[in-house]
Amino acid sequence: MTLRIQSLCTDSTDPKVPADFWEKALGWRRTYEADDEIVLEPPAGxxxxxxxxxxxxLKVPERKxxxxxxxxxxxxxxxxxEVARLEGLGAKRVSVGQGPEVTWVVMADPDGxxxxxxxxxxxDELTE
Structure with a gap:
C-alpha cells in the first residue's frame, strides 16, 4: 500500500494568525491563500x-x-x-503539566x- 501524509491541518478563527507565525518560524513558503484556508510548504528545492x-x-467559527x-x-x-527566537516571533511558553526535569520546552503559537x-x-544520536 502506498500512503503518505499530505497535510497537517490546524483550525483557527483567523488562519492568517498561525500561518504568519509558522511561515516565519519554519522559513516555509505560502503556496495557497484564500479567506478560509492558507497552505505552507517547505522551500522549493x-x-x-x-x-x-x-x-x-483552516477557518472555523469556534475558538480553541x-x-x-x-x-x-x-x-x-x-x-x-530557538526558544528565544520563537518568543520573538510571538510564541509563549506554556504549561501542559510537564515537570521541571523535561528536556523540552512547551510553547504555544500566537493562536494558542x-x-x-x-x-x-x-x-551519537545523529544518523548519516
Missing part, C-alpha cells in the same frame, strides 16, 4: 520539498478551548536560542496551538 507534509490552516490532540515537535541545533522545542541531538 529544499530536502523537505515534496517530502514533509504541508501545513494547512483545550490542549491540542496533535502537536509539532521541533528539533533545533540550539534549544534555548501548543508545540514542543526539543533538545538538540547528541553526536
Amino acid at each position: 529544499s530536502p523537505e520539498d515534496g517530502v514533509s507534509p504541508d501545513l494547512l490552516f 478551548e483545550v490542549k491540542n490532540r496533535l502537536h509539532l515537535d521541533l528539533r533545533p541545533e540550539d534549544r534555548d536560542a 496551538n501548543e508545540f514542543c522545542v526539543l533538545r538538540a541531538l547528541r553526536p
Whole structure:
C-alpha cells in the first residue's frame, strides 16, 4: 500500500494568525491563500520539498478551548536560542503539566496551538 501524509491541518478563527507565525518560524513558503484556508510548504528545492507534509490552516467559527490532540515537535541545533527566537516571533511558553526535569520546552503559537522545542541531538544520536 502506498500512503503518505499530505497535510497537517490546524483550525483557527483567523488562519492568517498561525500561518504568519509558522511561515516565519519554519522559513516555509505560502503556496495557497484564500479567506478560509492558507497552505505552507517547505522551500522549493529544499530536502523537505515534496517530502514533509504541508501545513494547512483552516477557518472555523469556534475558538480553541483545550490542549491540542496533535502537536509539532521541533528539533533545533540550539534549544534555548530557538526558544528565544520563537518568543520573538510571538510564541509563549506554556504549561501542559510537564515537570521541571523535561528536556523540552512547551510553547504555544500566537493562536494558542501548543508545540514542543526539543533538545538538540547528541553526536551519537545523529544518523548519516
